[in-house]
Amino acid sequence: MATHITTDCINCGACEPECPNEAISEGDSIYIIDPELCTECVGFYDHEACQAVCPVECCVPDPSHPEGEAELLERALRLHPDDGELKQRAEANTIVSRFRK
Numbered sequence: 001m002a003t004h005i006t007t008d009c010i011n012c013g014a015c016e017p018e019c020p021n022e023a024i025s026e027g028d029s030i031y032i033i034d035p036e037l038c039t040e041c042v043g044f045y046d047h048e049a050c051q052a053v054c055p056v057e058c059c060v061p062d063p064s065h066p067e068g069e070a071e072l073l074e075r076a077l078r079l080h081p082d083d084g085e086l087k088q089r090a091e092a093n094t095i096v097s098r099f100r101k
Contacts, residue, residue, distance in 0.1 A: 002035035004062035015050035021079050035065045042072035042097045043086050069099040
């Protein structure tokens with residue numbers, strides 16, 4: 001499922017540069033995550049990078065966008081068509097993902 005940012009966000013911006021998909025942007029009063037760009041960092045990290053750096057832990061799974069590893073990896077590959085390393089890991093089934101911890 002895509003990650004979203006709760007209203008507990010303190011608008012610090014720590015999460016934005018960590019996203020490999022540029023899914024995080026500054027909203028009116030808090031940062032927001034575009035669920036069409038969020039891959040929960042599948043293919044890039046074994047954790048969700050935004051969650052790891054958030055000082056108030058407001059980057060949480062969005063129950064309205066349930067998704068599995070395969071769907072998230074497909075999106076990552078679509079968002080990063082020129083990432084040969086990601087393609088290689090996907091083909092070899094050696095991607096990093098929170099689903100594989």
